[in-house]
Amino acid sequence: MCLKTLRNKAHISQRELGELVHLSQGNISDYERGSRKIETMPAGKFVEILRALGGVDPSVLLGQKEPVVKTNADDRIKIEAEDRLKYGDDNGSPVLDTTEIREKEQYDRRIEKLERRLKHLQQRLDDEKAEREKFISQCISSRSI
Structure with missing residues (x-):
């Protein structure tokens, strides 16, 4: 699943995500469009993005599997x-x-x-x-x- 989809599901803008993880809105846009590869993102930033998106499983962001919806x-x-x-x-x-x-x-x-x-x-x-x-x-x- 792509970053843009996960960000939209979290109801946050590129600017807001950028502020949460200390990246510019342009950098977030680059990752969403694919002009920058998420796989090459510094590990610390990757973890910050996962947290900002509500604790998304890393393999979901990397497109390796679909998100699991947990309900209690x-x-x-x-x-x-x-x-x-x-x-x-x-x-x-x-x-x-x-x-x-x-x-x-x-x-x-x-x-x-x-x-x-x-x-x-x-x-x-x-x-x-x-x-x-x-x-x-x-x-x-x-x-x-």
């Missing part, structure tokens, strides 16, 4: 609730009209995007904390010598 009980409950909103309650009466469903889906996409950003920022925060702890340990070690 919470996902099934959410899917059932979505179906009730789209197709009606137990009596078959629609809960939301078409316009309301589209607007709700826009909210859902924005929320998903923010959740991905939050996850990425949490990872960066954890990395910074680890670096700080490493620095403090080094400072203490150098003084005790």
Whole structure:
């Protein structure tokens, strides 16, 4: 599956993906068009892109296999609730009209995007904390010598 498809499924723009992984929008575009090969991308950037896309299996991005959709009980409950909103309650009466469903889906996409950003920022925060702890340990070690 190509990078563009995965990025679109994640509902993020080239610019946003570039910001998340510290690449320019042009570089993302080059990888999507094939003028730059993903296989030649630095490993660190490749991992950052996989994370930014929600933890995509590397073999999916490299086109070696199709993505596996994992569902758990919470996902099934959410899917059932979505179906009730789209197709009606137990009596078959629609809960939301078409316009309301589209607007709700826009909210859902924005929320998903923010959740991905939050996850990425949490990872960066954890990395910074680890670096700080490493620095403090080094400072203490150098003084005790």
